[in-house]
Amino acid sequence: MTDTSTKPAAASSTTGSTSAPSAGPLTRFLRATEIDTRLLGMMGALLLIWLVFHFYGVIFNGFGAFLTPRNLWNVSVQMSSIGIMATGMVLVIVTRNIDLSVGAILGVTGMVMGILQVEILPQYLGLGHPAIWVITVIVGIFVGGCIGAIHGWLIAYRGIPSFIVTLGGLLVWRGAAFLSANGKTISPVDATFTLLGGGPYGAIGAVGSWTVGVIACLGILAALYAGRQSRKRHEFPVRPMWAEIFMGLLGCGLVIGAVLVVNAYPWPRGIVNSYIEANGIVLAEGETLFISHGFAYPVLIMLTVALLMTLLVSRTRFGRYVFAIGGNPEAAALAGINVRWMTLRIFALMGALAGLAAVVASARLNSATNALGLLDELYVIAAAVVGGTSLAGGVGTIYGAILGALVMQSLRSGMVLIGFDTAVQQIVVGSVLVLAVYLDNLYRNRAK
Amino acid sequence: MVELRDISIAFGGIRAVDGVSLDLYPGEVVGLLGHNGAGKSTLIKCLSGAYKADHGQIFINGQEVTINNPRDAREYNIETIYQTLALADNLDAASNLFLGRELVTGGGLLDDARMEAETRRILARLNPNFKKFKDPVSALSGGQRQSVAIARAVYFNAKILIMDEPTAALGPQETQMVAELIHELKRDGLGIFLIDHDVHAVKQLCDRAAVMKNGQLVGVVKVDEVTEDDLLAMIILGKKPEHLAA
Structure with a gap:
């Protein structure tokens, strides 16, 4: 409790200066979209980890597996x-x-x-x-x-x-x-x-994953819309329209990206073969079946x-x-x-x-x-x-x-x-x- | 309106409050004076529900009541502004204002938008300069934090208000604001207990002053009948001034 008494003064001065109109474009962008900068930092760190592992594999093992x-x-x-x-x-x-x-x-x-x-x-x-x-x-x-x-x-x-x-x-x-x-x-x-x-x-397959993806996208859009309506109703400041659209696109983009990734991972050959046998599917010579995992x-x-x-x-x-x-x-x-x-x-x-x-x-x-x-x-x-x-x-x-x-x-x-x-x-x-x-x-x- | 009768509370053998009786009328401000450790805050915490008295009775509007916890006190429209303000620093103004009494939607979910709207409404009245509704209260100045704590007490239609050193951390201008507020609330018919170190402030703001020393009540006097020096003497010597001693 003792240290809180000293912080408020310093905090109010910095927040006061960032809300000045002279803020840079990045700051204004972040404020308009209300993206948490910590979240942004973590995403960046995650991306960095992924890229490092992938290209380490590419360079030293000749194959990027990440x-x-x-x-x-x-x-x-x-x-x-x-x-x-x-x-x-x-x-x-x-x-x-x-x-x-x-x-x-x-x-x-x-x-x-x-x-x-x-x-x-x-x-x-x-x-x-x-x-x-x-x-x-x-x-x-x-x-x-x-x-x-x-x-x-x-x-x-x-x-x-x-x-x-x-x-x-x-x-x-x-x-x-x-x-x-x-x-x-x-x-x-x-x-x-x-x-x-x-x-x-133990995964829901391509169709199931698209269904989940579409529902998630609709959910994101509905949440954004409901939030905006609620702010309007109480006469709070609303985000600029472009920021809302950006957030919607970003959210849906991430969801669709995830669906594409999990659907791009096919069942292994052995499992596909036993599936084909079990279901009595007849395939032409040289043809294989591509069955997506989808979300697990x-x-x-x-x-x-x-x-x-x-x-x-x-x-x-x-x-x-x-x-x-x-x-x-x-x-x-x-x-x-x-x-x-x-x-x-x-x-x-x-x-x-x-x-x-x-x-x-x-x-x-x-x-x-x-x-x-x-x-x-x-x-x-x-x-x-x-x-x-x-x-x-x-x-x-x-x-x-x-x-x-x-x-x-x-x-x-x-x-x-x-x-x-x-x-x-x-x-x-x-x-x-x-x-x-x-x-x-x-x-x-x-x-x- | 409130009557505390023969309240005693002890902590590990030390009698922090020892047989104190005190009353409060609507539209009245009673100041509680005394040294640190005299038992002012402890006495008042028995009324606000933070402590439970070992002994004694509390009457509200003539009815005897039991106050076991802060929730009970709130039931009787007793609101407290603590010296520490009792704010959760990581939450914003609205969350603090409604803490423990959140507004919910029909589905039982928090109605943050409505709580923020209400907070904006009440703070516009108390402190028109207040703008930081989205920030955690740790980012606010001392006066703004005080505004939130006061708004919390006032919003829920307090009948009895307890203020524990409300101006201790404030500058002169903000202190003036609190003084005006006390006058305004008094006109609305609230009864106020004001705990303060400052004899001068008590003389200005209060109708009566109760002085405590070592857990016991030295005396209750009308502030118009005593000088600041008399009050100081009561605090230090623990005796009523001679011209009032019956």
Whole structure:
């Protein structure tokens, strides 16, 4: 509280000068479109990472493997479970807490779901029953939510620091994951359940992807229109028309670009052949079938989670209170917000998201192992922090966390593609995390 | 309108407030004076719901009430402007103004546009120079932050207003603005508790002054009947001036 008294004066003087009419064209462009410059910086960094990995491959390996539909599709699938958890981690960190246990929660819920769908449910429903995966997913999310709620209760109502509770949780739940099946790997999991992890059959194909793309574009345009109407109705300043059009084109362009990329990645030859046989398709000599992957289910799950979490954060009381608590816990309490109950619910939500991430992760692996999600907590926290969530609390965005997850996964995949071994990967990922936070500090100090 | 009767509260064996009784009438400003740690803020926090008194009763309009938390206090139209302002620095003016009492649409979602419109309306009245509705309140000047905190209290039709050192962080011009506002609110029939260090300000703004020392009430006097020196003596010596002592 002491440092806030000195900041306002400095802040008001800088904001005062930037709103002067003498601002450069770039500044005016950014103000008119209301693009977050941090977001722009992250996009730039991401693009840089992609280009560096691609051209490193081109120059040293004679083949750029990064900017190919296949790799980008894989990156999107591989980032899903981290991305799902990172959205929850934003809320945890914004309220000045930390959750070190998400990887372990993922591990134990993965085991619970594995045992449930392989050893328990088939006895009652029969192997391959269509309800198995539904029950499994619900139980997984519920168990994760319960574990999170226990952590939240210990933190909020028993006053144990979140760092300690979740550090203990990390060990406890990792141990529980091992004990649940005495260290065995449970495989294969239910056939329908596996689809939630991606793969050729776990994607929605070309037509489905175009449908999703068109819906997303319509959504973007509708949101822009509704926003403009609302501003008009309350007589607030509206963005200039060209800025609205630019934002619309940019949003739709990104969506359509993503659809084109995922549709450009065909099924592998072997899978296509067995598909042709299974469906009795007769092809002319030398002709092959091009079947697009399209968006994978885990990616769609992640995007849906991101959308719902954004809605939760920006348009509900719950989200508003999360940020109020992060900004000033005392003020939040004086405004009648039940800070403890909020904390419990935030950790329960985090746990439930870890349960959902366990669905994606174990389905992708087609098995449940006690090591599932090992060290994930670090990548999740890194994703949130690289995405601009401040550990001091009060600041963070969902889209930032998703972008952060994409950055982290791009780094990991990129280094695998150009053949760096694990030790080097760890060094690079660790350094990038520290560097990202340092750059963010510089940016914030300049903005103030 | 408000009557605090025999309020006591202790923290770890120290009696921060010890058997204090105080009342407040509509359209009246009662100043609370005393050294740091005299128990002024603690006493008033029992009324605003931040603390719960160990002992004693609170009456509002003759009815005994229990105030367990800030939400209860708001139910009775008691609004508080804290010394720290109690603003979430990372949120904008509208979010702070409606914190805990957000306006929602039919679907239960936050109606940010309407909240901003209302905020613009009330701040136009309190502080016509206020322009930064989109910025987090950390980017505002001391006076602007104060405006937001005051707007929060005034917007929700407060009947009883508690101001904890409202002018501590303000320049002379902004202090004058707060003084005018207090007069205006008084004319509207609000009862105001004003906690202040400044004997001069209390003498100017208040009808009565209550002086506290070491958790106990030294006395309540009409400001017209005492000099600033009398008030100072009460604060320092903990005794009522001789000409008033019955």
